[in-house]
Structure formats: C-alpha cells, structure tokens
Amino acid sequence: MLLKRIAAVDFSVLNPDMIRKMSALEVKSADTYDKDGYPMEAGLMDPHLGVINPGLRCKTCGQKMKTCPGHFGVIELVRPVLHSQFSKKVEELLQATCKECGRVMLPDEKIKELQEHVKKTGADLTKYVISKARAVKKCQHCNAQKLQMLWDSPTNFYYNKLRIYPTQIREWIEKIPEDELALFGYSLERIRPEWFVLTVLPVPPITIRPSITLETGIKSEDDLTHKLVDIIRINQRLKDNIDAGAPQLIIEDLWDLLQYHVTTFFDNNIAQLPPARHRSGRALRTLVQRLKGKRGRFRYNLTGKRVNFAARSIITPDPYISINELGIPESIAEELTVPEFVTKWNIEEIKKLVKETDKAAYLVRPNESRKRITPENRAEVVKEIEQGFRIERQIMDGDIVLFNRQPSLHRLSMLAHKAKIVPYRTFRINPIVCKPYNADFDGDEMNMHVPQTEEGKTEAKQLMYVQNQTISPRYGAPVIILDEDGVSGTFVLTLKSTKFPREEAMRILYDSGIDEIPSPDLGKEYSGKLIFSTLLPKNLNIEFRTKTCKALQATKKCEKCVKDRCEYDSYLKIKNGKLLCGVVDAAALGEGKGKLVDALAREYPSDVIAEFYKKLLRIAVTLITMKGMTVGIDEYETSEATVKVKEDSIKREMEEAEALVEKFRDKTLEHIPGRTLEESFEINMLRLGARTKDAVEKHIMKERIENILSEKPKLNTIVMVVSGARGSATNLTNVSGFWGQANVREGRPRRGFKGRLIALNEKNDVGALAGGFISRNFVEGMDAKQYFYHSMGGRQGEVDTGVSTKVSGYLYRRLANALKDLVVNNDLTVRTANKNIIQYSYGEDGVFPMHTIKGMPISIKRAHELGKKE
Amino acid sequence: MPVEKVSMHYLVPKHEIVPSEKVDEFLRKFGVExxxxxxxxxxDPAAIEIGAKKGDIIKITRASHTAGEAVYFRAVI
Incomplete structure (x- = not known):
C-alpha cells in the first residue's frame, strides 16, 4: 500500500527567529538541580524542556514521558560566535566578496552572466567564482582595495592580518546582495548565510540528554548537559564583564572561550582544538560524536538491528545426526522459548508438559497477561489452562530453528534445521552441511534464531529446510555434498576389491541404522557394492563415467569405452537401485558434478537424499575407521624408477634451458608474436619448467594408481587423489617428485639484487637454476637456495589470499547491498521495493537456475535415461 | 570517423517505438506506470534516431546470453 511518495528531502539551516519561536524556555541558569534535587527554574533541567521521570507530566505539553516528544530551549548568546561546521562556507563567501560593499568581486556583466547560468542549470559556481575573484586586486563596485583574507581553522578569520570577530563577519555577510548569493548555491527564501554566525543557541530537549541516578543516589548528567553548563556559565561571565566595563582583552578572551565551548558542543573532535574533557579526563561525546562512526546513531542504532530469540556458540561436528538436525546445547535450550497455543487437540499434552516437566516457562492468557510457571505453582497453572491460552515453552526436539554463519554471502548461509537437544555447550551439525555455510570446526561460531509464529515456522521449513536446499539456486548443481573422508570412504567401500565377512557387513550396516541384511553376493561374503546398494531407492537407474576413469586415462588408454564391461571398474551403472559396476567417487558425489546425488535430489522426495546422506556418511566413516586410512613416510619415498625419470627429465630440462639461454644471449631466439625477446625467453623458460614437471607427474601417477587396481589396496593419499576427495597429482609430485619452477606474479621470480635473485647466484645469470627452478621435493628437502625460491612463491600465495578475500569480499558486499531488495514477482518481472521494473523477465529468459540442470532447462540425456526407467 | 546513425553500430540493439494504440495494453500487462x-x-542518440518523444515507450530487442533474444522496454523522459 502506497500512501504518499517522498518527492524530496530538504536540508536547511535554522533561522535564529525560528530557534526562539520553537523554544519553550530561555535557559538562563547554569545550574541543573537545587540541593533538594529539584530541577532549577530556567535551568538546563527545567521541566518545560520535557520529562524523563515516569509518572510526571511535561510542563509545556502536559503529556507523560512516553508521549511528550521533549521541547527545545534557547540560550541568548551575549556575543555571537561562529558555527564551526559552517566556517568553510563562511570562508568561501569572505574570499569572493568585498569587505566594504559586500558585492561579489567580479564585473557587473560577468555577475549577470553567471546568474543567468545558475538560473538555467542550477549549477553551484562557488569554486569558479572564488578562483576568478582571487585574481582581483580592487573591488569593481566600490573601488575599495582587496586585502588578504585568512582562515585559521576552525573559527578564526583574519583580514589584512588583523583578527575579525564574529560580529564583523556577520555584518560583512549581511551586506552580500541576495541575488549574488545565488552564485554560491544559496536559495534565497531558505537560507541567509549570516545565520552561520550564531546569535542564539538551541538547547536540546532533556529527552536526548537524560540525567541518570546512580544506585548511590548521586545524579550524573549527560555529556551534552555538561557542555551546555559550560556555555551558559561563560556566557554569563562574559555578560557580567561587559556590563562591568572590563578591559577589551578580558572580554576577547572570554569571547574566544565561549566560541570554544560552542564549537566543541557541536563537534568535540576537531583537529586544531583540544577535546573538551570530563573531570575524569574522558573526552566528552557531543553531537557529532553521537552520530558519527561505527558506534554512532546511524551505523549502530539505525542500520544495526538486534533480535531476541537468538543464540550463538561454537560449532562441532556430529556425523550421527541427520543433515537436517541441529544439536542445541541444553543450556541454550533452557533459555529460548517458543509459544504453543492451547487448542482442544493439544490441551492434554500441554497440561502434562506443565505438570510433569520444567519445560513450560510462562502462561499467557488471552488478554496477554503473563504468569511465570515455577515448580511451586504448577498445579495451580494446570487448573487454569484453557483453550485460547498460550504457554511459552523451552525449545524441544523437533522444533524448527534457523541457523546462520557469517559472512552471509548467499541464500544457503542461513538454513532451517530441526532442533535436537544435546549435552555440553556447542552447536552440533552434520559435517555434510559445512559446505553451504562454508564452515569448519577450528573454532567457528554460528548463530541460531527461533521463529516464534506458526507462519514463521512453516515458511522456514518449506523454504529453507536443509534437505530442500541440496541443489544450488545459483548454478543448478548439488551444493550439499559429501567431501573428504566421506568421498574416500565411499570410494573404498565400492572398490571391486572390497568385501566383508558377514559379521563386518552387519556391523557396517547396523551402524548406519539399517537392521536388515541382504543375502550375500560373493559366496559367503558381501561386496562393498552390495552394501552401498542398500542405500539406493529401488527404482534408480543411472550410468556414467567415473572420476577414476579420468585419472586412469593418463596411463591406461582405452581404444573405445566399453562402458559397463570396463576392466578397471571405472564405468558406473546402477540398475533398479543396484550398483552393478563402477566405483562411487567425486563424479557421483562431488560438488557441482555429483551425478548420483543430483539424480537423488531431483527425482525423489527430498527426504530420500537426507536419509541417503545420513546413512552413507556413517557407513563411510565406520568403514574408514575399521580399515584405517593413514600414510607413512614410505608412501612418499620416491621409487627408483621415478628417480630415474625425474633425473632424466631434469637433465633434459637443464640442457634445453641452456640452449634457450644461448639463443637468448645471441638474440636468435624466436619471438612469440607480440612479445619482446625478453618476454619470449621468460615464457619459454616457464613452459619448459611446466613440461618437465608434467612428465614426472604422469610417471608418479602411473606408478601409484596401480595400488587402486590391486587386490589389496593400501588406503593412503592416492585414494584421496583418485576419488577426488582431496589433493591432486601436483601435490603428490611436490612431495615425492620435485617442485619445479617457482612462480611469482605469473612469471619467474625477478626482484632481488641487481642482475640476480639472491646473492648466491652469479650476476646476470638467467638460467633455470638461477631463476627459481627447484629440482628437489618435500621429502628430500630443499637446499638453502631452493628453499628461498620456494618461499618467494609461498609469500605471494599468502599475500594473494589476503588481498583477494578483502577485495572480493567488499566488491561482493556492494553488489549484494545494491541488489538486496530486488524481488522476482509472480509475473517473472524483477522489481525493486517500490515496484520499479528492473527486468521484464527474470534473467531475460525467466528461468530459475535451481530448477535447471547446470543452467540448462532440461538434460536430454537424462530425460532419455528416465524414459528407460519403466 | 563520426557515425551518422548509432544503429549502424553492431553493439547498438534494435530500438523501436511501441505504437500508441499498444501502449495501454503494454502498461496493463505489466501493471506499471x-x-x-x-x-x-x-x-539519447538512439531515441533521436527513431524520433521518439517524451511519453513514448521504446521497445529494445537485443541479444541475450540466456534467452537468445530478449526484449526490454524503456519510457522516454
């Protein structure tokens, strides 16, 4: 509903007459309370200025504390002072006008011309006028000589090196003709710049500077009140001195002091002035300080919102709860409540809850009167409970709560969980939901919120429940996925070589909550694939090439894919919920590519995937615990064959590098199009390094991968690499091959001494070994030189992560803030909060990525597969 | 070289004035003013070129990553 549209907001300056008119009282006394504790008449705490005591009535408007808005008072300043926040504006005027006649120091025609321009365009010509007037020596209107005008920030002005006082400044500004003020951007009807010289000071209502009574009975005044006391006191002294005919010097001193107090009343943090301090030595928090900065009114109170029914704690993992559940510590559950409405269907349950437990905290009657439920009055309360009443009870298992981790960068940073009350003091989440939150357990804290209405609870469950969010709304592929040990474990489980005797099979299945054991498929033994199949829905059909297939391709080249007859067990086929062949790895489970979980999430009700994940993680964890997944130093020892390959490759590299250097020196090196000789040389050196490392990497993988195909595979790093759980071939090469070329800023490290990287090298040696090539690995350890090269690259990595998180974080924030109110409406238009159109059809095609397959509306291939299902 | 018509540039999408008898229908369809x-x-050079006046609605047809071709409407001010 749109009642009124705001067309414009106009900021202006208060007219002194206006200040007098809006004030309820002229404040004359510097005292606040008399010795009996009553406010002084015409003092700073006069009840005409508003009420801060509950029960009392305002002497101006007659309303009570909650309704009286407070009323301004006024201080008549004996001598005018400058408003420090406007002294820049005052300076501009004084620079460009004549002290004698007040006219702008430009020729008449020029003024006319500029006025026309302002009228037409509304431009602010202040800067231009000042720069033109600067060159002028004499006023063109009254012929008076122009003398130097100096501004000593914040409030002192000198003309011809003589101090000019606010009275004089005011007279000067008053002389400036109205139509010439337009050149400085002033709208004549609204602002006269002489108001920048204060003759009268508004006193803010008591309501914005309330005094507080400490437990000891001593009244403590607000900082603003303290400042006003100073102003009034000096004002009074100045008056007395003037009346008594004191010497000019004393009067000027007092005048300056009054100026200081008024200036610090507005802003107590001006560079040139010492801040006014409290008796304790603390700087006073005056008007500007109240508004400015992180803890100021805007960012702290207006933009920063606080909520009730929230909790925050450290998170720890619990693979034994469902992905939908959130373990809530008892101590938190005892503090937070949800309302439960008494109806004829639940009245008995609620009575039981009140009678037998201490979980009910309050009884709320239909007239909103509340009663605390204690062990003593339980019986009484139970008798009172009727339909239409409401109780507020602690959160219990099954309640819907929201869970959030900052930074909330996407929709999935806040999800709805089902509460499960657990002992100890941390929030417990299933490690599978770490991904959307981007959480880990190295001390991360997260926030929980408890929806208080039926609408809230329902909406949260429908829209934000974890199991409904497994597909990313951003790119239409799985985001809630198994990772690390989950993938490794599943991979090991589904290896061809994995089989269990009956006892082990029973233990694994029982651990995952399955209490029926299928009949064995390998004589008396059970294959891992059979156990995995128990988790699948009975009508699931899917087939695809596994991640392992890609890893194997480096070494075993198949002429043509034979699909489900793959001899390396690298083609996955599920028929009627039975895993017939293939290992389950990142291609089935991984983020953005997991074809199996993608199918489960899309083609079945969402509790299927929740169940699947819960059971699979348990099986994977149990299995990996049983079998033990570990590494030893021997795993990383370089085999003789590898050492040979490595040495040969490096030797070849050295020779080739030598040749390149030679060509570079003779300038016979072939240029890469668009590059200089030097650039071409560098690029060639880099490519050479990469090629050498590639060769060794291939060899290492070839050697290690045999482990997986063997009858009794060792569970170590290669399992993680091949299954896509963690790590890469490059990581392995770094450990047991060699590091290769160190990289700084997309090139070989360059900066260091003149003509060389480090003092160990010959000057002007551009060869591989002097340019950051590292021929050794982590197991061998590097020599000092190579270690230093490595550190150069390492340092850059460290700096990059720091800088890029900072920069991209801020960019993202700005984008998110700019777009946060945009909504896709039912007609698919994207509109702002006030219904202005941004797009006529969301994303120009009206497609919601969450309901697509990786951004494509339909996958023809999958549609075919589904067609074959029946 | 000065370009005579901005529409000759390949980056400038097709601009056309929505015929006045269709304007009401359009506004009703999207429920907007x-x-x-x-x-x-x-x-705007493109508006000048097709002779659009204040109050007209311009239909812009342009290539789109997602939809192939997308239409957009702008009110001339």
Missing part, C-alpha cells in the same frame, strides 16, 4: 519503468532520455 511510466515512472516505474526503466527510462531513456529523449536526447
């Missing part, structure tokens, strides 16, 4: 629509200046 002109001030809630994206705007285009009367002095």
């Amino acid at each position: 002109r001030d809630a629509m994206p705007k285009i200046l009367e002095k």
